[in-house]
Amino acid sequence: MNLSNLSILGLASDRLQWLSARQKVTSENIANAATPNYKARDVSSFETMLSGELSRGTGLVTTHDKHLTGVANVTPGVRTMDDRNATSSTLDGNTVNLEEQSVRAAEISDQYRMAAQLYRKSYDLLTMAVTGNR
Secondary structure, eight states, X not given: OOGGGSHHHHHHHXXXXXXXXXXXXXXXXXXXXXXXXXXXXXXXXXHHHHHTTTOSOSSOOOSSTTSOXXXXXXXXXXXXXXXXXXXXXXTTSOOXXXXXXXXXXXXXXXXXXXXXXHHHHHHHHHHHHXXXXX
């Protein structure tokens, strides 16, 4: 049985994927905090992912099923873009603010934990409904 077809489990799963992609981009920002001319990045909103506006990959157009798309390790529906909140820049042109990125990483971690708990509780409720056991 594919549990992602159930709305609450599918939504929690999508949220976990989006948060994972956002944490990856935040980690890259922190890793490049001392790189000259590096621009802080973020991902498209979760609402954009759910609406399906970005459902098609941003990779190369393929003309055959066996062609590679040119996109590696990309979460479907999530686009990486310049961080609109990164307004200040250092003398070397870097826009990463380590304090902001650290706070963002902590918020993402909390949100991930909450979504994982929601997924687990929903699964437990489904199991209990089907089996009758706690």
